[in-house]
Amino acid sequence: MHPTGNVRVLDRLVADGIISSEQRERALQVVQTMEERLEEALIEIHATDEATLLKYLATLHKTRFVSTEKLAKADIDRFTLDKVPRKLAEHHVVFPVLYDRKSGALSVVTPDPDDVAMIHEIQLASGVKEVRAFIGRPRAVKAAIAKNYGGDIHAFANIDTQAHEQFQTMLNVYERNLVTDESLTSSLATDEGRRERVISAEQLQQGGPAASTRGPGGFSGHEYLETLNVLVTLLENSRGDLRGHSAHVGRFIRKLAERIGLSEIQTGLVTLAGYVHDLGKMGAYHLTALNVAEYEAHQTAAVKAVATPMRLLETIGLPLEVQEAVGQMYERFDGKGFPEGVGGKDIPLGARLLAIADTYADLTQNPRNPFRQKLRPVQACEVLTRFRSSIFDPNLVDLFRITVTGDDVKARLLANRYRALVVDGDPEESTVLELRMVEQGFEVTQAHASDTAFRQLERGDFDVVIAELDLRPQDGFALLGEARKHPWGKKLPWVIVTGRTGRGDAQRAFELGVADYMNKPVASDVLVAKVKQILEREAARAGRRGVSGSLKEMSLPDMVQVLWHGRKTGALKISAGGDSGEIHFVNGAIFNAMWASLRGEEAFYALLKLEDGEFVLDPNFEAPQAVIQASPEALLLEGMRRLDEEGR
Numbered sequence: 331m332h333p334t335g336n337v338r339v340l341d342r343l344v345a346d347g348i349i350s351s352e353q354r355e356r357a358l359q360v361v362q363t364m365e366e367r368l369e370e371a372l373i374e375i376h377a378t379d380e381a382t383l384l385k386y387l388a389t390l391h392k393t394r395f396v397s398t399e400k401l402a403k404a405d406i407d408r409f410t411l412d413k414v415p416r417k418l419a420e421h422h423v424v425f426p427v428l429y430d431r432k433s434g435a436l437s438v439v440t441p442d443p444d445d446v447a448m449i450h451e452i453q454l455a456s457g458v459k460e461v462r463a464f465i466g467r468p469r470a471v472k473a474a475i476a477k478n479y480g481g482d483i484h485a486f487a488n489i490d491t492q493a494h495e496q497f498q499t500m501l502n503v504y505e506r507n508l509v510t511d512e513s514l515t516s517s518l519a520t521d522e523g524r525r526e527r528v529i530s531a532e533q534l535q536q537g538g539p540a541a542s543t544r545g546p547g548g549f550s551g552h553e554y555l556e557t558l559n560v561l562v563t564l565l566e567n568s569r570g571d572l573r574g575h576s577a578h579v580g581r582f583i584r585k586l587a588e589r590i591g592l593s594e595i596q597t598g599l600v601t602l603a604g605y606v607h608d609l610g611k612m613g614a615y616h617l618t619a620l621n622v623a624e625y626e627a628h629q630t631a632a633v634k635a636v637a638t639p640m641r642l643l644e645t646i647g648l649p650l651e652v653q654e655a656v657g658q659m660y661e662r663f664d665g666k667g668f669p670e671g672v673g674g675k676d677i678p679l680g681a682r683l684l685a686i687a688d689t690y691a692d693l694t695q696n697p698r699n700p701f702r703q704k705l706r707p708v709q710a711c712e713v714l715t716r717f718r719s720s721i722f723d724p725n726l727v728d729l730f731r732i733t734v735t736g737d738d739v740k741a742r743l744l745a746n747r748y749r750a751l752v753v754d755g756d757p758e759e760s761t762v763l764e765l766r767m768v769e770q771g772f773e774v775t776q777a778h779a780s781d782t783a784f785r786q787l788e789r790g791d792f793d794v795v796i797a798e799l800d801l802r803p804q805d806g807f808a809l810l811g812e813a814r815k816h817p818w819g820k821k822l823p824w825v826i827v828t829g830r831t832g833r834g835d836a837q838r839a840f841e842l843g844v845a846d847y848m849n850k851p852v853a854s855d856v857l858v859a860k861v862k863q864i865l866e867r868e869a870a871r872a873g874r875r876g877v878s879g880s881l882k883e884m885s886l887p888d889m890v891q892v893l894w895h896g897r898k899t900g901a902l903k904i905s906a907g908g909d910s911g912e913i914h915f916v917n918g919a920i921f922n923a924m925w926a927s928l929r930g931e932e933a934f935y936a937l938l939k940l941e942d943g944e945f946v947l948d949p950n951f952e953a954p955q956a957v958i959q960a961s962p963e964a965l966l967l968e969g970m971r972r973l974d975e976e977g978r
Contacts, residue, residue: 439474572616810842923937
């Protein structure tokens with residue numbers, strides 16, 4: 331609070347008879363000499379109690395107040411906490427307490443509810459429609475941040491004597507209800523203690539309810555998941571071919587969550603959903619999203635069983651995100667699933683991930699799956715692809731495929747690709763775009779904040795930037811403006827893809843020299859095509875040079891694979907022993923080959939025999955009419971067979 335504001339508030343408190351003139355002076359002295367907040371100073375000198383002070387200040391600011399006791403007892407869900415990043419919460423001393431999904435309003439507690447700039451920044455960072463600011467004691471808000479974001483269960487202990495007593499009572503209850511392996515087993519069998527046993531998202535990140543209080547009954551994060559794994563495995567012992575299934579699902583989900591770029595906490599939550607998704611559903615059928623969608627008997631069984639794990643998860647107090655993932659894993663992307671009949675991204679991300687991982691594990695590890703045999707990873711991915719957009723999220727299916735098969739690693743082998751920086755605060759959206767761009771031969775780097783993006787730009791040599799405007803800590807315009815001040819950023823093409831709908835945003839973007847401006851949602855294939863057009867125009871104007879080298883550095887078969895997987899377009903020109911030849915690539919496909927007097931496939935096979943020579947990859951060529959119809963894979967296989975026959 332500004333010094334002038336302190337004096338004004340103190341004067342009003344005196345005028346309204348809340349404090350005396352002597353207390354006013356003492357409080358002001360504490361504020362000035364000890365750099366203490368006014369609220370804390372008044373409580374420190376016992377001029378008034380917390381409840382009276384907060385009630386008065388709430389009336390003054392025309393809002394409501396939240397007491398230290400309520401903040402100490404509050405169990406805030408991870409979805410709400412994630413709306414305000416920890417660093418932002420600490421910087422502004424603001425704590426999120428409630429997010430209303432229907433109205434899009436986020437309620438926060440702060441000592442400064444009239445700080446318009448702070449509220450605006452919170453709104454931008456969270457993406458909510460409205461921020462409702464309630465007043466709270468500064469120390470209590472800081473303690474709530476430490477407890478809920480950092481897992482510090484002692485955060486409220488030293489606020490003052492009254493708070494300390496409240497904290498000790500809560501701590502005693504907490505320690506009596508630590509979730510151990512014995513108590514967890516008991517919880518699965520009974521509803522006793524349902525309301526008191528709560529596991530927080532931070533504790534999951536650190537590994538469990540007792541992560542920060544080692545001792546009897548306490549265990550670390552890794553131990554927590556391992557204990558859970560053991561318990562689920564014990565329950566699965568009667569499942570024959572499905573033993574260990576839940577652990578496999580958990581590991582697959584973790585891989586995909588990490589590939590998307592979810593936070594450690596979010597990754598831990600969706601992984602946990604993988605471990606517990608089959609609790610209470612161990613009947614005659616294995617109820618995967620695919621089986622439930624395709625077979626009436628499975629669907630009937632799933633409808634009856636879907637509520638059982640929800641009751642179990644509520645009993646042990648697992649976070650809402652885990653409960654939602656398990657409870658909605660039978661929703662379909664086309665909206666024809668259950669229990670709520672929602673579709674697309676209205677289905678929680680955890681549920682979409684779980685549906686894919688559970689089905690894949692069933693197809694690859696259960697010989698009693700619908701195909702009555704364990705499928706190879708590629709075969710299982712083909713099945714998932716068959717049902718993309720109907721049962722499964724199509725983008726997540728594609729991402730899962732490249733995660734488990736390693737196709738993205740092959741694509742990254744390609745040299746001389748366009749390098750793109752994708753800047754978006756939504757990891758899911760940016761990862762989907764990365765997937766499409768990698769498929770089209772791009773090398774992609776992601777950044778989810780403007781300061782990270784700027785550091786990447788300083789270090790990297792990018793050909794294009796694709797950026798959202800709604801970024802933090804600074805928006806996309808600020809990032810673009812700062813980049814334009816540097817030699818490396820003056821001519822770098824930018825494409826803005828944003829969820830903003832302001833009329834002046836597009837005009838401002840073009841005034842700053844962006845190459846294109848698009849409003850979300852934008853089909854990723856369309857976006858990639860536009861970006862390639864922009865870069866091709868830039869390359870034509872700049873007279874793009876090709877890559878050259880020796881066949882000693884990279885063999886021709888390896889080079890062909892790289893260009894094929896990278897979907898490269900260009901003429902690969904080879905010279906060796908006084909002869910020359912070419913292989914023409916169009917988006918990775920081989921259109922033609924020439925060597926000496928040979929043309930087509932025979933020329934290609936002759937070129938594969940070369941072990942010495944020079945090459946140039948020329949990107950500036952007109953794509954010819956296709957002469958070769960065979961796929962690069964077929965050509966390479968036949969070429970390798972011929973080399974083997976010749977003993978090479």
